[in-house]
Amino acid sequence: MARLKEIVFFAGRRHNGRVIGAFLNALGILAGALSGLTQRRTYSARVQNFLKSSLGALAVLFGLHLAWLSINGTFLSGVKQIFLTALAIVLGNWLGRLLGLQKLSNRVGHHAAGLLAEAQRNPPGKTADGVVAVTILFCAAPLGIIGAVADGLSNYFYLLALKAVMDGLAMMSFVRIYRWPVAFAAVPVLAFLDGISVAAHSYAAPILDSHHWVDSVNAAAGFVACATALVIFEVRRVELANFLPALAIAPLLARLFN
Numbered sequence: 001m002a003r004l005k006e007i008v009f010f011a012g013r014r015h016n017g018r019v020i021g022a023f024l025n026a027l028g029i030l031a032g033a034l035s036g037l038t039q040r041r042t043y044s045a046r047v048q049n050f051l052k053s054s055l056g057a058l059a060v061l062f063g064l065h066l067a068w069l070s071i072n073g074t075f076l077s078g079v080k081q082i083f084l085t086a087l088a089i090v091l092g093n094w095l096g097r098l099l100g101l102q103k104l105s106n107r108v109g110h111h112a113a114g115l116l117a118e119a120q121r122n123p124p125g126k127t128a129d130g131v132v133a134v135t136i137l138f139c140a141a142p143l144g145i146i147g148a149v150a151d152g153l154s155n156y157f158y159l160l161a162l163k164a165v166m167d168g169l170a171m172m173s174f175v176r177i178y179r180w181p182v183a184f185a186a187v188p189v190l191a192f193l194d195g196i197s198v199a200a201h202s203y204a205a206p207i208l209d210s211h212h213w214v215d216s217v218n219a220a221a222g223f224v225a226c227a228t229a230l231v232i233f234e235v236r237r238v239e240l241a242n243f244l245p246a247l248a249i250a251p252l253l254a255r256l257f258n
Contacts, residue, residue, distance in 0.1 A: 019201055021151035021160030022193035025144065026186040028164025032171030033183035039172070055166055056232040059143075059225060062158045066150060067222030070215040084253045085219040091253075092220070092246025093239075102239035105140050112136040119177045130178030134185035138167050139192045142240035143228050146221045148193045149247055152200025153214050159225055160193065213251035220250040 043051070067085070071078045096102065115133040119125025138144065143166075147159030167189075174182055208214045224243045231238050 019151045019155065019157070019194070019197040021147055021157035022190050022197055024157060025138075025147075025160050025164045025167060025193055026190035028161075028166075028168035029138065029171050029186040029189060030183055032168030033175045033180065033186075035168070036172035036175035037180055042173075051169065052232060055162065056229040058162050059229040059232060062162055063222045063225035063228070065158070065222070066156055066225065067219045069154075069156075070219040070222065072215065080257070081216070081219060084216065084257060085223060085250060088216070088220050088250040088253050089223060089243060089246045092244065092249050093242050095245040095249070096239070096242025099245070101241040101244060105142075105241040108136050108140055112140075116174075116177070123177055125178045127178060127181040130174065130182035131185045131188075134171070134174050134178075134182055135188045137170070138185065138189045140241075142244060143225060144189075144193055145196060145244060146225055146247070148196035149200050149204075150218055150221045152197035153205050153208065154218055156218070159221075208251055211251075211255065213254050216250040216254040217247050220246045 071081045112133040115125070115129045119129065141163065143159060143163050147163055150156040150159055171183070205214065208217060224240070224246060227238050227240060227243065230236055231240065
């Protein structure tokens with residue numbers, strides 16, 4: 001089993017330890033902008049439903065894949081790791097509610113939504129407002145933060161690659177509202193996500209790896225990423241930002257119970 005995980009995980013390490021998820025995300029934004037400028041017609045409802053289903057399925061697949069790669073040892077050890085991960089997610093959600101992370105995310109999201117609504121009423125919107133609105137929406141997404149951490153700790157860029165597709169599809173609409181300059185939002189998004197990845201890679205990873213706590217963080221990140229599918233499928237309203245503290249609580253629990 002360990003050998004199989006090593007083979008599967010090789011795909012995530014083939015870029016020699018360089019974090020590339022943020023670059024892929026920025027590239028997806030630029031590709032979406034280019035597609036939106038050149039393609040006049042919007043996707044049909046059938047195509048949109050297919051894309052939504054595919055993105056939701058990939059969120060579950062990549063989330064479970066990351067969690068599976070992070071659970072090692074015997075059966076009982078695996079059960080213990082899953083239990084601690086679930087406990088970290090529960091405690092992380094509680095702490096996130098206490099800190100008001102989702103409320104903060106909603107507040108900045110409402111500001112971006114207001115800028116978008118103004119641009120839709122009086123197109124084309126102001127370039128500066130468009131860059132600010134798009135940057136806020138793309139940077140505030142919890143999947144981006146989770147993906148940047150996973151990429152920095154273990155070079156697992158698949159979550160940010162998925163976000164790149166999601167942002168690219170959204171960018172196709174934004175670029176029609178604000179015109180091509182809004183594509184410059186890719187720059188601050190790249191800087192923000194790459195900053196998280198580099199910090200995780202350079203500072204957090206050595207400490208966590210020395211105590212064998214990286215897997216605990218990745219397992220929590222994988223399960224939280226799976227919850228993104230509930231938002232994509234519109235099954236229920238999930239306050240994803242409140243789960244972010246689980247990434248910090250997971251290694252603490254690993255230290256207490258190992």
